Amino acid sequence: MTDISTLGEFGLIDRLTEGLTLHNESSLYGVGDDCAVLRYSTDSGDTRRVLVTTDMLMEGIHFDLTYTPLKHLGYKAAVVNFSDVYAMNGTPRQLLVSVAVGRRFKIEHLDELYSGLRLACERYGVDLVGGDTTTSLTGLALSLTCVGEADADAIAYRSGAHATDLICVSGNLGAAYMGLQLMERERRIFESQQAVPETAAQPDFAGREYLIERLLKPEARRDIIGRLREAGLRPTAMMDISDGLSSEVMHLCKQSHTGCRLYEERIPVDYQTAVAAEEFNFNVYTAALNGGEDYELLFTLPLACNSRIEQVEDVKVIGYMTPPEEGQKLVTRDGTEFDLKAQGWNPLRE
Amino acid sequence: MTDISTLGEFGLIDRLTEGLTLHNESSLYGVGDDCAVLRYSTDSGDTRRVLVTTDMLMEGIHFDLTYTPLKHLGYKAAVVNFSDVYAMNGTPRQLLVSVAVGRRFKIEHLDELYSGLRLACERYGVDLVGGDTTTSLTGLALSLTCVGEADADAIAYRSGAHATDLICVSGNLGAAYMGLQLMERERRIFESQQAVPETAAQPDFAGREYLIERLLKPEARRDIIGRLREAGLRPTAMMDISDGLSSEVMHLCKQSHTGCRLYEERIPVDYQTAVAAEEFNFNVYTAALNGGEDYELLFTLPLACNSRIEQVEDVKVIGYMTPPEEGQKLVTRDGTEFDLKAQGWNPLRE
Numbered sequence: 001m002t003d004i005s006t007l008g009e010f011g012l013i014d015r016l017t018e019g020l021t022l023h024n025e026s027s028l029y030g031v032g033d034d035c036a037v038l039r040y041s042t043d044s045g046d047t048r049r050v051l052v053t054t055d056m057l058m059e060g061i062h063f064d065l066t067y068t069p070l071k072h073l074g075y076k077a078a079v080v081n082f083s084d085v086y087a088m089n090g091t092p093r094q095l096l097v098s099v100a101v102g103r104r105f106k107i108e109h110l111d112e113l114y115s116g117l118r119l120a121c122e123r124y125g126v127d128l129v130g131g132d133t134t135t136s137l138t139g140l141a142l143s144l145t146c147v148g149e150a151d152a153d154a155i156a157y158r159s160g161a162h163a164t165d166l167i168c169v170s171g172n173l174g175a176a177y178m179g180l181q182l183m184e185r186e187r188r189i190f191e192s193q194q195a196v197p198e199t200a201a202q203p204d205f206a207g208r209e210y211l212i213e214r215l216l217k218p219e220a221r222r223d224i225i226g227r228l229r230e231a232g233l234r235p236t237a238m239m240d241i242s243d244g245l246s247s248e249v250m251h252l253c254k255q256s257h258t259g260c261r262l263y264e265e266r267i268p269v270d271y272q273t274a275v276a277a278e279e280f281n282f283n284v285y286t287a288a289l290n291g292g293e294d295y296e297l298l299f300t301l302p303l304a305c306n307s308r309i310e311q312v313e314d315v316k317v318i319g320y321m322t323p324p325e326e327g328q329k330l331v332t333r334d335g336t337e338f339d340l341k342a343q344g345w346n347p348l349r350e
Numbered sequence: 351m352t353d354i355s356t357l358g359e360f361g362l363i364d365r366l367t368e369g370l371t372l373h374n375e376s377s378l379y380g381v382g383d384d385c386a387v388l389r390y391s392t393d394s395g396d397t398r399r400v401l402v403t404t405d406m407l408m409e410g411i412h413f414d415l416t417y418t419p420l421k422h423l424g425y426k427a428a429v430v431n432f433s434d435v436y437a438m439n440g441t442p443r444q445l446l447v448s449v450a451v452g453r454r455f456k457i458e459h460l461d462e463l464y465s466g467l468r469l470a471c472e473r474y475g476v477d478l479v480g481g482d483t484t485t486s487l488t489g490l491a492l493s494l495t496c497v498g499e500a501d502a503d504a505i506a507y508r509s510g511a512h513a514t515d516l517i518c519v520s521g522n523l524g525a526a527y528m529g530l531q532l533m534e535r536e537r538r539i540f541e542s543q544q545a546v547p548e549t550a551a552q553p554d555f556a557g558r559e560y561l562i563e564r565l566l567k568p569e570a571r572r573d574i575i576g577r578l579r580e581a582g583l584r585p586t587a588m589m590d591i592s593d594g595l596s597s598e599v600m601h602l603c604k605q606s607h608t609g610c611r612l613y614e615e616r617i618p619v620d621y622q623t624a625v626a627a628e629e630f631n632f633n634v635y636t637a638a639l640n641g642g643e644d645y646e647l648l649f650t651l652p653l654a655c656n657s658r659i660e661q662v663e664d665v666k667v668i669g670y671m672t673p674p675e676e677g678q679k680l681v682t683r684d685g686t687e688f689d690l691k692a693q694g695w696n697p698l699r700e
Binding site for chain 2: 001002003004006007009012013015016017020022023024026027029030031035036038040041042043046047048049050052053054055056058059060061062093094096098099100101105106107108109110111114118125126127128129130131132133134135136137138139141143145147149
């Protein structure tokens with residue numbers, strides 16, 4: 001018998017889905033990207049495509065209810081699912097939500113969770129159309145499925161990048177990870193104080209609100225998808241950054257058969273992230289490269305788009321794709337070149 | 351704070367989904383039936399519809415790994431999901447599977463689970479197109495989403511029945527429930543013997559193979575859907591029987607605004623089910639009315655279809671719909687009339 005940790009999440013998925021083929025004419029693309037791609041039109045010339053993605057979130061693995069309000073959890077679970085549809089250059093339209101709850105859960109808890117789910121649906125224009133509600137022997141389990149759409153020509157797969165393409169990211173990275181460090185530290189302090197509410201020090205997150213918000217209430221970058229469309233820019237490849245920049249760039253390289261050169265100093269980092277990293281004695285770029293849950297977009301564009309992408313707000317060019325034989329490289333601030341390593345968050349590795 | 355058990359599954363779903371409205375033109379029907387119904391064609395006259403359904407299965411609640419082989423579990427989980435698509439008079443096309451596993455799970459266990467999932471997909475012509483694989487702190491959790499299709503005119507909602515419509519069921523009922531009783535009894539015997547493998551009595555299921563198969567390896571009634579189509583019969587309302595006949599008939603009545611009269615003696619029961627019921631000192635019709643997990647189809651047809659449906663193999667007419675003011679009635683073998691009660695399996699009730 002073999003431990004799952006020996007394969008890791010992606011090795012395991014490769015093994016479990018090995019040799020799968022698609023037989024139905026409505027199945028266009030299966031396992032291996034942010035969404036599956038389907039076609040459900042009687043007219044075979046119709047370019048409208050259906051995107052489907054699903055995520056499972058387990059208590060104690062993906063979230064800690066000691067510092068995650070249920071409304072925030074519902075909001076985040078939905079948004080993270082929508083993010084997978086945007087990451088294909090699509091628009092999320094419907095959400096299905098399954099929830100399994102243990103006995104300590106009361107109706108009011110589920111009301112809270114659903115208020116967050118509903119708020120996310122409302123803000124992103126998504127309809128809640130189904131799901132399943134059941135019991136669990138212990139913790140809370142959530143499973144969300146999002147259905148969305150895209151035009152066939154607009155869909156950005158992970159496999160579409162070419163050598164010389166620019167590598168771009170939206171927003172900034174590492175903030176959710178530093179938010180998690182802050183929360184975990186507060187939880188430990190709280191626990192060590194034996195939790196007498198009147199005497200326990202209240203956590204002070206002044207000046208770190210942004211980090212906490214990035215952790216507990218991330219947003220999907222619908223705005224970036226809109227800006228790229230307005231600027232007439234169509235990503236050659238795209239995915240969202242859920243596990244960490246390094247690991248995601250390596251996915252793009254693997255699926256596009258390219259190498260890459262990333263420039264550390266170009267990786268966008270927020271001021272609060274930098275301050276918190278210093279306080280925790282972390283290299284801020286390590287947090288930005290390997291911290292997960294930022295849900296920013298990572299995408300590639302033809303080199304010729306350079307001047308146009310520089311006009312797009314809140315997007316940074318952080319490197320470029322190379323031929324595969326040049327490897328996957330990170331160039332640090334002092335000009336040293338390293339092999340990129342995927343140390344992203346992986347729930348199936350020890 | 352209010353216990354979830356005070357509402358039950360359906361009360362809870364009503365509360366959580368109260369006031370939900372659909373905003374996207376691609377969302378045609380949301381919560382309340384076996385599947386959500388979507389339209390993803392650019393041509394608004396296109397009658398092709400997309401069906402989506404999702405199910406969550408938790409260890410210790412929906413299955414017991416002490417007597418459920420993982421391959422069977424995978425097969426059943428997929429088939430149960432497909433059954434929801436057939437229950438709309440549709441055809442399942444794609445499946446997404448999310449799995450969360452605890453540390454005691456090895457790769458070989460997942461291989462087993464996936465061999466069952468793959469077998470079901472192969473047999474039913476469904477493509478496995480995505481999913482999620484992660485860790486659980488406790489037991490095994492499964493979440494499946496099936497996407498299928500149907501022609502707009504063919505879709506059978508729960509709400510389409512009329513007073514005087516015939517109520518029909520496929521196959522026979524109560525077998526999976528008696529299979530569960532057998533398995534639970536063997537588990538208790540095994541546990542009381544302290545599980546020394548060499549001395550423990552091996553369970554003898556001779557003559558009860560059918561009950562065990564109905565429990566561990568149910569099939570979705572694709573064949574019935576095909577036969578109805580061939581016979582030119584279109585159900586006015588339909589759903590699959592997962593929780594028990596009484597509770598499902600009551601759903602049809604509620605959503606179609608009808609009453610009903612069911613005739614106990616017409617409810618189809620297999621010989622093995624009857625024998626096992628006698629052995630366990632159960633009323634076999636109680637098992638057939640309230641036992642869940644048969645995954646047979648329950649549907650209604652216009653009264654005028656009576657002679658044609660009698661020609662369809664493995665379908666029985668068990669009663670008819672009535673005006674709502676006549677109530678939901680069960681007529682026993684001796685002609686006594688009772689109010690129908692939903693005592694079906696409900697994971698959210700005590």
